[in-house]
Amino acid sequence: MKKLVTILLMVFFAVALFSVTAFAEGHTIAMIVKNVGNPFMDAAGRGAEEACKELGNNFIFQGPATPTVEGQIEIIENLIAQKVSAICITANDFDALVPVLQKAKGNNIKVVSFDSAVAPGGRDVHVNQANAELIGKLQVQAIAEMIGYEGEIAILSAGATMTNQNTWIEYMKEELKDPKYAKMQLVTIVYGDDLRDKSYNEAMGLFKSYPNLKGIISPTTVGISATAKAITDAGLIGQVKLTGLGLPSEMAEWVHNGACEAFFLWNPVDLGYLASYVASLLCDGIITGKAGEEFSAGRMGDYTIVEAVDGGTEVLLGPPFRFDITNIDEWKDIY
Amino acid sequence: MKRQNSLSDRRANITFKWEWLLVILIIGISIVNGRLSSHFWSYTGIMDALSVFLEKGFMVLPMALVLIIGDIDISVASIVALSSVLMAMSYKAGLSMVVAILVALATGAGCGYFNGLLISRIPGLSAIIVTLAGSSIYRGIAYILLGDQAIGGFPSWYSYLAWGYIGGTHIPFIIVMFVGCAIVYGLLLHRTAWGRKVYAMGINPVAARFSGVPVAKIKQIIFTLNGLMAGVAAVFLTSKLGSSRPNIATGYELEVIAIAVLGGVSPSGGKGGILGVCLSLILMRLLRYGMGLINVPGQVMMVIIGIVLVGVVMLPNIFGARRGRKRRLKEAQ
Numbered sequence: 277m278k279k280l281v282t283i284l285l286m287v288f289f290a291v292a293l294f295s296v297t298a299f300a301e302g303h304t305i306a307m308i309v310k311n312v313g314n315p316f317m318d319a320a321g322r323g324a325e326e327a328c329k330e331l332g333n334n335f336i337f338q339g340p341a342t343p344t345v346e347g348q349i350e351i352i353e354n355l356i357a358q359k360v361s362a363i364c365i366t367a368n369d370f371d372a373l374v375p376v377l378q379k380a381k382g383n384n385i386k387v388v389s390f391d392s393a394v395a396p397g398g399r400d401v402h403v404n405q406a407n408a409e410l411i412g413k414l415q416v417q418a419i420a421e422m423i424g425y426e427g428e429i430a431i432l433s434a435g436a437t438m439t440n441q442n443t444w445i446e447y448m449k450e451e452l453k454d455p456k457y458a459k460m461q462l463v464t465i466v467y468g469d470d471l472r473d474k475s476y477n478e479a480m481g482l483f484k485s486y487p488n489l490k491g492i493i494s495p496t497t498v499g500i501s502a503t504a505k506a507i508t509d510a511g512l513i514g515q516v517k518l519t520g521l522g523l524p525s526e527m528a529e530w531v532h533n534g535a536c537e538a539f540f541l542w543n544p545v546d547l548g549y550l551a552s553y554v555a556s557l558l559c560d561g562i563i564t565g566k567a568g569e570e571f572s573a574g575r576m577g578d579y580t581i582v583e584a585v586d587g588g589t590e591v592l593l594g595p596p597f598r599f600d601i602t603n604i605d606e607w608k609d610i611y
Numbered sequence: 612m613k614r615q616n617s618l619s620d621r622r623a624n625i626t627f628k629w630e631w632l633l634v635i636l637i638i639g640i641s642i643v644n645g646r647l648s649s650h651f652w653s654y655t656g657i658m659d660a661l662s663v664f665l666e667k668g669f670m671v672l673p674m675a676l677v678l679i680i681g682d683i684d685i686s687v688a689s690i691v692a693l694s695s696v697l698m699a700m701s702y703k704a705g706l707s708m709v710v711a712i713l714v715a716l717a718t719g720a721g722c723g724y725f726n727g728l729l730i731s732r733i734p735g736l737s738a739i740i741v742t743l744a745g746s747s748i749y750r751g752i753a754y755i756l757l758g759d760q761a762i763g764g765f766p767s768w769y770s771y772l773a774w775g776y777i778g779g780t781h782i783p784f785i786i787v788m789f790v791g792c793a794i795v796y797g798l799l800l801h802r803t804a805w806g807r808k809v810y811a812m813g814i815n816p817v818a819a820r821f822s823g824v825p826v827a828k829i830k831q832i833i834f835t836l837n838g839l840m841a842g843v844a845a846v847f848l849t850s851k852l853g854s855s856r857p858n859i860a861t862g863y864e865l866e867v868i869a870i871a872v873l874g875g876v877s878p879s880g881g882k883g884g885i886l887g888v889c890l891s892l893i894l895m896r897l898l899r900y901g902m903g904l905i906n907v908p909g910q911v912m913m914v915i916i917g918i919v920l921v922g923v924v925m926l927p928n929i930f931g932a933r934r935g936r937k938r939r940l941k942e943a944q
Contacts, residue, residue, distance in 0.1 A: 312909045341909035344861060345852065346664065353663045354903030357656040358648070371763050372852035372859075375770060436759035437856055 302332040303361035303559040305552055308351050309339035310368050310392065310470070315523050316497045316544050317366070319611040320391065323548030324364060330574055331556045336360065343435065343470055345369040349376045356383050362555035364403075364548075366391035370439040374398035386558040390551035391544075392440045396588030400558055401565035401581060403551040404590045405542045408440070411495070411596055412447025415519055416457070418538055418598075419491040422517035426459040427490030430482050432503055432520075434470040434496040444495050463489070468499045475502035483510050494520035500539060504530035524599050524607035531604045538600040545611055547593055550576055554591060565589055629875035629883075633890035636923065637897060644901030651904060655781050660900035661893065662783035666691075666773075666844040666851070668892050669789065670867045671874070672796040673837040675888045678871055679800075680812045680833060681880025682738035686726060686745035687841045688863035693749040694718040694845035699762035699855035708766050715849075716842040722749055723838015724831070731830040738834075746864070753857035763854030773851035785847055792843075797885040809833070813880030870895055873920055 307324045309317035321337045328335040336355070340347020345368045355363060356379060363380060367373050367389055377387050377398035387394070390403040405411070419429055431448065433441045445465065452462055463486055468475025475498055482489055483506070492507075494500040500522040507516050513534045522539040530536045553573040554563070563569045567589045569581045584590040599607060644651040651657075670687050677684045698715035702708055722745065729741045775784040800806040811819040812826055820826045844863075849855050868878075874891030876883030898919065902912050 336906050337908075338906055339909055341913045342862070346860070347909065349851070350663055350899065351903065353659060354900065354906075357653065357659065357900075358650050358904055369761070369852075369854075369856065371761050371854040372856070375774060375851065375853040379774070435858070437761070437858060442759070 302334060303556055304334040304336065304358075305362045305364065305555050305559075306336040306338060306355050306360045307548065307552065308348055308355075308363060308365040309337075310366055311343040311347075312339040312341060314339075314470075314498070315526065315611070319523075319544040320366070320548030320551070322611075323543075323545035323550075324552035325548075326545070327549045327552040327556065327574060331553070333361075333552075333556055335552070343368050345372045348373060352376045352380055356380050356385065359383070360385060361559045362386040362388065364388045364390055364551040364555050365394065367394045367439065368392075368435075369437055370395050386555055388551050388555045388558065390547060392438060393584075393586065393588075393590075396584075396586060399565075399588060401554060401563075402584060402588060402590040403547065403554055404584070404592050405440075405547055406593055406596050408443045408585075409447045409450075411521070411540070412444040413451045414540055414596060414598075415444070415493050415495060415521075416448050416451040418519040418540070419493050419517060420457060420460060422519065422537055423460070423490040425456065428461050428463045428486055428488050429491040429493065430463050430486060430489060431465040432475060432478055432482070432492055432494040432496075432499045433465060433467050434499060436467045438470075438496075441495050448493065448495075468494075468496070468502060470496060470498045472498060472502050475499045476506050479503040479506035480510065483512060483516065489516055491517040491519070494518065494522075497521060497523045497526065497541070500536065501526040501530065504535040507535045508533060521596075522599075523611060524604055525609070525611060527599065528604050528608035531599070531601055538598055540596040540598055542593055542596050543611070546576060549574070550579075550591065550593055630887050630890055632923070632926065633874070633887060633894055637890065637894050640894065640897050640901060644897065644904065647901065648904035651901065657897075657900075658781050658783060658786070661896050662785050663896070663900075664848075664851075665783075665785045665789050665892075666847040667863060667867055667870065668889075669792060669840050669844045669847065670837075670863065671870050671888050671892060672792060672885065673833065673840045674867050675871050675874070675876045675883060675885060676796075676800065676809060676833045677738075677837055678868070678876045678878050679809055679880060679883055680830065681816065682730070682830070682833075683868065683878065684726065684738060684742045684834065684837050685864045685868075686722070686742040686749060687837060687844075687867060688860045689746045689749035689753070690719050690722045690838050690841035691845045691848060691860040691863060692857055693722065693753045694842040695849045695855045695859055696753040696757050696762075696857055698845065698849060699765075700756060702765060703762050708769055712846050715845050716839060719842020719845065720835055720839040723835040723841070726838065727831040727834030730834060731827040750857065757855075757857050761854045761856045765850075765853070769850055770853060771850075773847050788847075792840075793885060793889050800885055805829070810881060813882070869920055873923060 305328055307321055325335045338351050348368055363385055374395050374397050377394060381387055387399045388401055388403060389399045391405060393402045431445060433445060466478045468478045479502060492503055494503050500520040503518055507513055507518060518536040519539050521541050527536060527539055550573055557563045557571055563571050567581055567583045572578050579591050581589050581591055694715040697718045698711045701714045702711040726741055726745050729736050730738050773785055776782060777784055777787060808824045808829060811824055812829060816826060848860060870891050871888055872878060874888035876888060
């Protein structure tokens with residue numbers, strides 16, 4: 277027992293010799309993502325870091341190991357204890373982060389949600405990818421062109437509770453009401469929870485349950501690449517078409533083999549850059565997050581804060597970008 | 612000579628307790644944390660850190676009892692989800708919040724009672740099978756009831772449960788509640804005849820039954836308590852989140868079992884106590900808090916916690932084995 281105590285104490289003092297790396301002057305901006313190890317989120321982190329460097333701010337990048345709201349709450353509590361200046365967060369739940377973010381705001385921390393919004397009560401402003409209506413519409417138009425405006429389609433989404441996916445799906449349903457899609461039928465919506473294996477299995481399940489399935493829309497980066505792999509593995513290239521939102525680096529293979537002809541995305545690096553820039557401007561008091569405020573965000577140019585449909589305010593990044601065989605190779609090394 | 616030996620052994624066993632190891636680790640981790648982050652030694656910071664997700668603590672207490680009798684319950688996280696969803700739905704249906712909270716507790720106890728009934732009355736049904744099934748059934752019902760919806764908008768006093776502080780101090784209300792529960796469970800397990808029967812069941816269930824311990828009845832009570840405390844956890848977790856969804860508390864069951872095991876509760880039954888479990892809870896919180904303060908990424912944190920868990924559980928075995936060997940050598944001489 278004595279030996280055990282001595283060894284433990286020695287280990288502790290050895291570790292204790294490491295010192296803290298002190299932060300430079302400037303604001304400390306923390307970015308919390310849905311989960312770590314997600315390339316889209318990592319790209320957003322790179323953009324945020326770029327803006328922080330430009331503005332002389334310190335940058336912290338954090339996320340839970342699995343995409344849960346409990347994991348994000350724990351991180352926010354830790355950031356409050358660290359007295360950071362601002363938090364940029366992409367939420368795993370629209371409502372459940374509000375209490376803890378209100379505590380953060382009470383501790384004079386600015387809160388910017390980006391990508392997936394937090395309810396207005398928990399944020400100062402939201403940085404949105406692009407007009408949600410446009411994102412929904414473009415994906416429906418793309419799949420309609422691929423399948424010749426006829427046949428069964430399905431949606432493979434992320435988690436059933438994820439704010440942004442649900443909004444886009446609503447707009448997809450709206451768009452499908454247009455008479456030109458009369459021969460198209462949305463048969464089901466399944467959820468892969470942004471896990472590769474689950475999304476893959478859900479896609480395989482779709483092929484079994486709906487043998488006449490003509491197309492799949494997957495408005496999530498994890499879902500679309502898992503579905504592309506499932507289409508390839510099941511030998512259904514050409515029979516089941518695929519579009520959605522994907523990362524060029526992950527999708528290049530599937531664009532080349534024909535599993536996915538075209539997909540969309542905004543630039544996550546720019547999104548992270550803008551979110552981090554907005555956070556810094558909030559800390560400086562240059563903007564407060566009210567609708568109508570105008571500001572300039574470094575290399576991204578000028579923006580205006582507008583009213584959001586959820587009752588809060590938001591900044592819109594710009595229209596989504598279409599990737600296909602003509603441009604995929606330029607983009608696949610970027611993100 | 613031999614008797615003396617065993618006497619001094621027993622004394623050594625009293626001073627060497629699992630709890631001391633945990634205390635040393637807690638002190639050690641605090642020193643390291645303090646060195647690594649200048650924000651660590653703050654009263655409010657530590658209080659807040661201890662109260663983050665303390666609802667797991669409410670689940671660890673009865674889980675210790677379940678493990679001590681040599682069983683396991685992996686349905687608790689799903690019971691939390693179902694209790695929370697039913698509470699939110701009853702509030703939305705017009706019941707008062709107090710009644711809704713009682714609904715959550717009753718749901719938890721009901722699920723636990725159902726688990727206990729199957730496990731203790733039907734021979735051949737082991738706890739792991741029943742609670743594994745229970746875990747999909749309870750969360751499944753929660754999903755059927757609420758789908759992908761969320762229910763929020765609870766009265767403002769309700770958020771006090773998870774976010775409030777006692778009076779003008781910075782002592783979180785949830786910590787006071789937890790300490791109260793821990794004392795009740797500690798007394799129940801360590802100071803009553805019922806508690807001794809629980810240990811007897813864990814050490815040797817057959818012998819216990821033949822000595823007149825009502826094994827089935829005690830099992831039934833313990834599983835019901837486990838469900839009830841999951842209901843309590845649901846009340847606090849929902850207060851923390853401000854809303855209810857069927858996917859809350861995912862993965863809690865494993866964390867709760869891990870904390871109990873780190874606290875010295877043997878999954879094979881008969882060993883461990885409430886104090887150890889509470890210390891283990893503090894240890895786990897401070898470890899996560901410390902790593903959070905220096906922004907250790909989530910996946911690295913998971914690995915470190917896994918290593919700590921295995922390492923700490925292994926330590927006494929390694930040293931115990933060595934001590935035993937030395938003693939045997941001495942005796943041989």
